[in-house]
Amino acid sequence: MAGSGSPQVVMPPAPPDESRPEAVRKTQAIADALIQLGEHADPRRVAEAVKLQAGIDLEPGEVAEIIATMRERAKIAPGPDQPPPENARGNPS
Secondary structure (H helix, E strand, O other): OOOOOOOOOOOOOOOOOOOOHHHHHHHHHHHHHHHHHOOOOOHHHHHHHHHHHHOOOOOHHHHHHHHHHHHHHHHOOOOOOOOOOHHHOOOOO
């Protein structure tokens, strides 16, 4: 993505027609590779895994930017109109 600025990072699940399908695929492919390789995997290894598994050719720098954005967004709590994650609810018994 040389010369086009920062990559568009889309956190799945994305509502229909809200995000480019290509951006969703990239983000999901990187997330899948991180699950397999570990949270602190080298961006070059992640890019190689994405190429092999999803057929998406990414530069390690783009992978690093997407990972950084994913980590930053993971720190942000859901808004007040969002329900808590299912496993965050108290035990009713």
